[in-house]
Amino acid sequence: xxKFGQIMQxxxxxxxEERMQMVESKKxxxxxGDCPSYNDCxxxxxxxxxxxxxxxxxxxxxxxxxxxxxxxxxxxxxxxxEYFCTRGSEREQRRM
Numbered sequence: 001x002x003k004f005g006q007i008m009q010x011x012x013x014x015x016x017e018e019r020m021q022m023v024e025s026k027k028x029x030x031x032x033g034d035c036p037s038y039n040d041c042x043x044x045x046x047x048x049x050x051x052x053x054x055x056x057x058x059x060x061x062x063x064x065x066x067x068x069x070x071x072x073x074x075x076x077x078x079x080x081x082e083y084f085c086t087r088g089s090e091r092e093q094r095r096m
Contacts, residue, residue, distance in 0.1 A: 003078025004090060023052060029072045036065030037085055050084035051077065054092060060085040 001009070011019055030048045032038050041059035050056065051073060068074055068082040081093040 004080075004094075007077055008091065008096070023049065026052060026073050026076075029076070031067060031071045032085070035067045035085070037063055037083070042085070047085075049073070051079055051081075051090050054084075054089045055087060056085045062086075 011022065014022070027048050032048050032050065033043065037060055039059060042056055045057075045059055047056055047059060051068065051071075063083055063086050066082045068079070068084060073079070077090070079090045081087070081090055084090065084093075087093055
């Protein structure tokens with residue numbers, strides 16, 4: 001099992017509150033706001049951490065560049081996909 005799979009397994013054992021704390025701590029590392037695809041709508045809606053939470057609900061519809069591979073969350077979580085804002089979370093893209 002790879003790093004992402006291990007983290008998903010660990011998260012399954014957490015309470016809802018512990019999972020929310022983990023999400024909030026990852027949001028602090030998130031660099032979505034610097035991405036070329038991130039727009040004013042996403043900023044105003046405070047959308048972040050697409051890799052874990054899934055694609056933009058309606059703000060980001062065009063892929064104009066991706067910095068996901070350089071995000072600290074990518075290394076910490078063992079992510080291998082990108083364009084989470086338009087294509088879905090790592091879990092969705094892995095079809096888990």
